[in-house]
Amino acid sequence: MGRPRSTDRVVFEIEDDDTLVPPEGPEAEPGFEDGEGPVGLAMPFRPWWRRRRWWLVAAVVLGLVVVVLVDEVNERRERAELLAAAPGGVLSLADPPGERWRVAGVDAPWPSAELMVATLRGAVVGLDPGSGRVVEEFGPAATTRCGPEVGRPAAPVCVAGEQVPGPDGTSLTAERIGPEPADSPVSSSCEDGVCRWFGAVTDGRDVRVQATDAGTGDVRWRRTVAFRTEGRAEHCANGSELDLTSVVLTATAHTVLVEGCGIDAWLSGNGRVLERARTVRGDVEVLARPDGGYRAWAQGSIGTGLTLMFAPDGRGVRDASGVVLDPVATDGSSDAVTLVQRGARLLRVGTEGRIVWDVEQSAELFLARTQREGVVLGHDGLATGIDLASGATLWRTQVGTPAPGAWNGYADEVAFTDGRRVMIVVEGAGEDRRAVTLDLRSGEERWAWDVPGGWQLRAVGGRLVAETPGDLVGLG
Numbered sequence: 402m403g404r405p406r407s408t409d410r411v412v413f414e415i416e417d418d419d420t421l422v423p424p425e426g427p428e429a430e431p432g433f434e435d436g437e438g439p440v441g442l443a444m445p446f447r448p449w450w451r452r453r454r455w456w457l458v459a460a461v462v463l464g465l466v467v468v469v470l471v472d473e474v475n476e477r478r479e480r481a482e483l484l485a486a487a488p489g490g491v492l493s494l495a496d497p498p499g500e501r502w503r504v505a506g507v508d509a510p511w512p513s514a515e516l517m518v519a520t521l522r523g524a525v526v527g528l529d530p531g532s533g534r535v536v537e538e539f540g541p542a543a544t545t546r547c548g549p550e551v552g553r554p555a556a557p558v559c560v561a562g563e564q565v566p567g568p569d570g571t572s573l574t575a576e577r578i579g580p581e582p583a584d585s586p587v588s589s590s591c592e593d594g595v596c597r598w599f600g601a602v603t604d605g606r607d608v609r610v611q612a613t614d615a616g617t618g619d620v621r622w623r624r625t626v627a628f629r630t631e632g633r634a635e636h637c638a639n640g641s642e643l644d645l646t647s648v649v650l651t652a653t654a655h656t657v658l659v660e661g662c663g664i665d666a667w668l669s670g671n672g673r674v675l676e677r678a679r680t681v682r683g684d685v686e687v688l689a690r691p692d693g694g695y696r697a698w699a700q701g702s703i704g705t706g707l708t709l710m711f712a713p714d715g716r717g718v719r720d721a722s723g724v725v726l727d728p729v730a731t732d733g734s735s736d737a738v739t740l741v742q743r744g745a746r747l748l749r750v751g752t753e754g755r756i757v758w759d760v761e762q763s764a765e766l767f768l769a770r771t772q773r774e775g776v777v778l779g780h781d782g783l784a785t786g787i788d789l790a791s792g793a794t795l796w797r798t799q800v801g802t803p804a805p806g807a808w809n810g811y812a813d814e815v816a817f818t819d820g821r822r823v824m825i826v827v828e829g830a831g832e833d834r835r836a837v838t839l840d841l842r843s844g845e846e847r848w849a850w851d852v853p854g855g856w857q858l859r860a861v862g863g864r865l866v867a868e869t870p871g872d873l874v875g876l877g
Contacts, residue, residue: 485863489730498876502533530864552654568670598634622672637662655689673715692737726767732820758792768816796844801827
């Protein structure tokens with residue numbers, strides 16, 4: 402029996418929904434209307450802007466992907482620029498270095514931030530650390546003096562005559578000023594050409610130091626260093642004569658040391674006299690800190706030491722009870738870190754002198770600093786990874802002891818970092834040295850490399866360059 406038909410009718414109200422009315426007549430396709438042919442789904446018509454909606458979405462997604470990729474490229478470029486400018490910064494330490502180029506016959510090489518400067522074939526030149534090609538020629542070695550040779554200046558300053566290459570692209574001169582000094586109550590006793598001097602030099606002339614822009618010739622600053630009584634006359638003697646006029650300038654990339662009879666002063670890069678450093682008995686060395694400012698260290702009477710601290714403009718700031726450790730290598734990140742060794746305790750001190758953390762740890766060298774991790778080393782050759790936010794120990798690895806030159810004020814470059822790894826140069830067999838590379842987060846050894854005898858490694862423009870007897874060798 403057939404299914405009964407319903408006599409009820411369902412009526413729908415038809416509204417305009419922007420769909421296309423199906424065609425009528427002979428051109429109409431078979432479908433629901435005539436009951437013939439295959440059943441087909443009638444697709445509603447959508448305006449052009451609806452049909453292209455997915456194309457718009459795809460374009461937006463593609464644009465976002467491009468933005469992310471551009472940001473990533475810019476981030477990598479910025480990271481590379483920071484590493485290249487940082488002390489001990491190397492673009493990659495993923496693999497042991499191999500020789501990429503070699504230039505023979507070089508003399509007196511030293512690094513600036515972007516070039517290796519050396520004397521080659523009678524001229525002072527700048528070599529590109531990536532290729533070894535001569536990219537700048539500064540003048541004949543016989544009459545050209547370039548520097549400062551200590552502290553990685555941003556660009557070499559080359560001068561002639563009595564001038565001295567100074568910080569921040571300046572050339573320096575010094576002269577005695579003021580009236581002729583009165584006689585001092587000093588005496589001498591000479592025998593077989595050897596003289597002994599007694600008494601103090603109580604009067605002398607001041608010294609005026611002038612810094613001139615090496616490019617424009619404009620005077621950047623002038624400072625007068627006042628004469629102070631020299632208690633030991635032998636410091637002013639030159640054989641059998643007193644030398645009350647000579648002045649010696651020694652400049653680094655950030656400091657100037659002025660020395661002479663009654664004159665012993667450190668100046669910051671902008672010419673400010675670091676007066677506190679002049680008040681300490683004995684030899685005091687002022688060092689520029691990689692993260693900004695200066696420190697002057699003098700050994701204390703009870704062995705804990707005292708570090709005099711100065712701001713980047715040379716103003717005196719808080720002093721640190723203990724020995725301040727500055728990183729040999731950084732990744733260029735801006736987070737300045739001050740570590741202080743006080744007895745058997747290692748402290749991190751904030752910018753206002755507040756102790757951020759205090760842990761039991763003995764360290765002699767602060768090898769490397771990144772944004773999150775630090776690596777310190779003791780005289781026993783034990784490297785320790787430290788979380789800089791909390792002071793917690795991340796790892797400990799025995800690596801060995803660096804060469805003796807690493808323990809002086811301007812440390813030899815015995816540590817390098819690419820932000821993920823740290824390479825530490827330690828003593829090997831005989832005169833050879835060994836480079837050990839550790840992962841910064843785990844302390845695991847990634848690779849080791851025997852550094853040939855006589856090689857001194859430098860980080861220049863993010864590249865490793867070796868100073869060797871008579872040669873420069875580019876590594877990569």
